[in-house]
Amino acid sequence: MFLLNVSYSQNPAAVEPHIASHGAWVKQYVEAGVFVAAGPKRNGLGGVILAQVASRAQLDDILAQDSYVMANVATYQIEEFDFKITQPEVAALKAV
Numbered sequence: 546m547f548l549l550n551v552s553y554s555q556n557p558a559a560v561e562p563h564i565a566s567h568g569a570w571v572k573q574y575v576e577a578g579v580f581v582a583a584g585p586k587r588n589g590l591g592g593v594i595l596a597q598v599a600s601r602a603q604l605d606d607i608l609a610q611d612s613y614v615m616a617n618v619a620t621y622q623i624e625e626f627d628f629k630i631t632q633p634e635v636a637a638l639k640a641v
Contacts, residue, residue, distance in 0.1 A: 547604055549594040550622040559618050566612035
């Protein structure tokens with residue numbers, strides 16, 4: 546499991562033209578079951594994505610498709626972790 550902390554690296558005006566395409570990209574991977582959860586930061590300067598992929602290389606391939614990455618307007622801080630304790634509703638996320 547990967548926790549992606551997305552932060553704008555440019556001013557919001559430079560990011561704005563890419564918001565719709567970034568949102569469509571996120572939605573595509575949520576619908577595919579790759580992104581478990583995603584949403585904006587309350588400060589409006591980025592977001593957070595929870596991704597379930599087999600490897601960091603696969604994640605890097607997915608991130609390369611993000612309009613924010615292609616336009617160089619955001620950076621990703623990536624943390625890999627395993628769920629050990631969860632609510633019953635999300636128990637399937639625990640590492641095997």
